[in-house]
Amino acid sequence: MTLVVLWFLLVAPMMLVASRPAQDSINGTVPLVMWHGMGDNCCNPLSMGGMKKMIEQEIPGIYVLSLMIGSNIVQDTTNGFFMNVNEQVSLVCSQLARDPHLKGGYNAMGFSQGAQFLRAVAQRCPSPPMKTYISVGGQQQGVYGLPRCPGESSHICDMIRKALNTEAYTDVVQKHLVQAQYWHDPLNDDLYKKHSLFLADINQERVVNETYKKNLQTLDKFVMVKFLHDTVVDPVDSEWFGFLKTGQAKETETLQESILYKEDRLGLAAMDKAGKLIFLATEGDHLQFTREWFNANLLPYLR
Ligand SMILES: *[C@@H]1O[C@H](CO)[C@@H](O)[C@H](O)[C@H]1NC(C)=O
Ligand SMILES: *[C@@H]1O[C@H](CO)[C@@H](O)[C@H](O)[C@H]1NC(C)=O
Numbered sequence: 072m073t074l075v076v077l078w079f080l081l082v083a084p085m086m087l088v089a090s091r092p093a094q095d096s097i098n099g100t101v102p103l104v105m106w107h108g109m110g111d112n113c114c115n116p117l118s119m120g121g122m123k124k125m126i127e128q129e130i131p132g133i134y135v136l137s138l139m140i141g142s143n144i145v146q147d148t149t150n151g152f153f154m155n156v157n158e159q160v161s162l163v164c165s166q167l168a169r170d171p172h173l174k175g176g177y178n179a180m181g182f183s184q185g186a187q188f189l190r191a192v193a194q195r196c197p198s199p200p201m202k203t204y205i206s207v208g209g210q211q212q213g214v215y216g217l218p219r220c221p222g223e224s225s226h227i228c229d230m231i232r233k234a235l236n237t238e239a240y241t242d243v244v245q246k247h248l249v250q251a252q253y254w255h256d257p258l259n260d261d262l263y264k265k266h267s268l269f270l271a272d273i274n275q276e277r278v279v280n281e282t283y284k285k286n287l288q289t290l291d292k293f294v295m296v297k298f299l300h301d302t303v304v305d306p307v308d309s310e311w312f313g314f315l316k317t318g319q320a321k322e323t324e325t326l327q328e329s330i331l332y333k334e335d336r337l338g339l340a341a342m343d344k345a346g347k348l349i350f351l352a353t354e355g356d357h358l359q360f361t362r363e364w365f366n367a368n369l370l371p372y373l374r
Pocket of ligand 2 (some may be wrong): 283
């Protein structure tokens with residue numbers, strides 16, 4: 072979202088660069104790869120660009136790559152709506168594999184839809200290795216509703232909402248509308264499982280791909296941030312890998328109550344037992360957090 076970090080950059084201006092032992096003398100930093108959310112792009116100074124700067128201040132010497140999908144900012148933004156997600160993921164995989172800075176491994180932090188896309192990178196592309204994965208307001212089980220999206224009154228948004236409500240699982244919509252690729256309709260579970268090109272695949276709904284399970288479990292930590300007053304993600308439980316129970320659209324279940332976990336189809340139960348799953352919650356609407364909160368809760372995972 073364009074609003075992403077705007078608020079916290081303004082409210083918590085550049086101050087308080089805490090003093091700490093100079094890390095750059097040994098440069099023991101782990102590179103960071105970030106993937107922006109819907110309606111946003113790699114480099115907006117008020118969102119991802121600002122985020123990158125802030126992290127570079129906090130961790131001197133760190134290499135931060137904020138992904139651009141396409142060859143400029145406009146393409147990057149439109150691709151977040153209209154480019155096949157599986158193709159985006161494979162583009163990113165080749166980009167990461169070519170980047171000499173990432174050879175020794177990297178941490179990854181995805182914002183909103185960028186979070187589930189980065190999880191696909193972890194599952195499909197083990198080299199270079201992802202170390203810690205942070206999902207900031209990501210929709211790990213997809214969405215069933217689009218209550219708000221950037222440019223509420225815009226054509227794009229109305230069009231997307233309409234397409235999702237009527238024909239999310241048709242071939243044409245699946246291939247060309249990003250949000251359809253993580254649309255999860257609990258009333259049409261069979262359609263979802265069969266036709267969801269992206270989410271049903273990475274969430275092992277059709278088959279258990281042992282490679283996905285193995286690759287994900289090589290993560291050191293899998294951190295999920297949920298926004299307690301989120302008005303964009305529906306249901307918000309998806310940010311902690313929960314979702315609506317199948318067959319109805321009211322009651323939700325947690326990750327731990329799901330079949331995915333009980334049958335451990337993705338290795339999440341094993342990771343949970345190993346203490347690798349971290350569930351964080353914060354007050355605030357979608358992607359709204361303060362620099363103070365970020366520094367206290369997420370920064371430690373990036374050091
Ligand atoms: C620290 O090391 C990383 C990884 O080799 C490199 O990308 C980065 O430029 C280095 N930073 C400094 C300040 O030397
Ligand atoms: C499992 O995932 C790997 C990595 O993406 C892929 O190469 C392979 O084709 C997948 N297997 C199945 C059965 O989908």
